[in-house]
Amino acid sequence: MTTMREAPTGARSAREVLDWSREVVDSGMRAAVDTLPESVRHIAGYHLGWWDVRGRPESADRGKALRPALTLLCTRAVGADSSVGLPAAVAVELTHNFSLLHDDVMDGDRTRRHRLTAWSAFGVGPAILAGDALLTLALDVLTTSGHPECRLAAHSLSDAVQELLHGQMLDLEFERRDSVSLDECLTMAEGKTAALLGRACALGALFGGGRPAQVQLLRSYGERLGLAFQLVDDLLGIWGDPRRTGKPVYSDVISRKKSLPVVAALTSGTDAGRELADLYGRPDPLSGPQLARAGELIELAGGRAWSADHAEEMLTEALRHLNASGPDPESAAELTAVARLVVARDR
Incomplete structure (x- = not known):
């Protein structure tokens, strides 16, 4: 594993933390991916934004590096140098990208971060194998x-990967079902998103020599933050600015995804919720006006407000667990800033 530049002293903004994390983890990621066979290495590097389809160097959007940032900060939070947590941070980011490669195939998404997805560029089978290689x-x-x-x-x-796969299986199952409860949808999000964020924090604390109680509390911080992340992600999947998300507006409605705002609306018992259920139940693709109407109905039925409010509740719970872990004050300030940025992404 390569060495890394330690974080400067003084609490940084969330953006500064994420930029630092991306820089220091990228070197470890490159060293790890370089050990892969060329066939999957090429696809992995394209997906990670390092080069184009032909393998020419490129500086594409590499994502937020949220999970490795949490790992490194939690290593510092229990009193260790963040470099100690670098292997854990790299492993978490590799795992996250394994899930993205597979998600894009399952969801049929042709673009990610304003570029062709790996399966669109190289084919379904090669993209799946590249994802498998990253997990291994x-x-x-x-x-x-x-x-x-x-x-x-x-x-x-x-x-955590087993929990993630279970959550993804539930997500796929929901697509085939007419009715999904809000509790079921939350359980899906706990597996699909929250499990890996929680383990990102726990692994950082574990590598930093944290006490078992600290490791558990920081894991709980990450899990609550993961739920908040998914709630906000689902809001962006409907109303997000395509220039920021890289996906079309109403993208989750186009695929009739039963995301948290949608399920909250469908189970609201309101007239708007019933009209939304009728739209979602139609066999033909939704047109432009129908997509806009669906977005309006989700909001009228309370799905948008419920999701935003619940994200704030999860943020409050996350910060409570963080503070209970007795973290290093500077790291606590940065973990708090990152958490608040996660919830503010839809604003």
């Missing part, structure tokens, strides 16, 4: 790190 690589990074807790860390990450 993530576990390898942990087990070869030499950290005394590397086996426990690998087991913990593997467990």
Whole structure:
């Protein structure tokens, strides 16, 4: 594993933290991906924004690097140098990108971060194999790190992946069902999104030598933040600015995705919710005016407000767990700033 530049002293803004995380984790990611066979390495590097389809160097959008930022900050939060958590941060980011490669295939998304998705550029099979390679690589990074807790860390990450897969299976199942409850939708989000964010924090604390109670509290911080993240992501999937999201407006409505705002609206017992159910139940693709009407109905039925309010509730719970862990004050300030930025993405 490569060395990394330690964070400067003094609490930084959330944007500064994410920029720093992206920079320091990128070197570790490149070192790890360089060990892959060329066939999957090429696809992985394209997906990660390092080069174009032909392999020519490119500086594309590489994402927010939220999960590795949480890992590194949680390593510092328990009193260790953040460089100690670099293998865990790299493993978490590799795992996240494994899930993105597979998600794009399952959702049929042709663009991500304003570029063709890997399956659109290289084919479904190669993209799936590249995702598999990143997941295997993530576990390898942990087990070869030499950290005394590397086996426990690998087991913990593997467990999170199982939760993620269960959440993804539920998401796929919901597409085939006419009725989904809000509790079921929250359970799906807990697996699909919150599990990995929680483990990103836990692995950082574990690598930093945190006490078991600290590791658990920081995991809970990440899980609550993960739910907030998914709630906001679902809002952006309907009303997000395409220039920021890289996807068309109403993208989740186009695919009739039963996201949290949609399910909150469908189960609201309102006239708007019933009209929305009628639109979602039609066999033909929704037209432009119908998409706009669906977005309006979700808002009228309370789905948008419920999601925004619940995201704020999850943020409050996340910060309560963070403070209970007794973190390093500077790291606590940065973890708080990052959490608030997550919830503010839809504004």
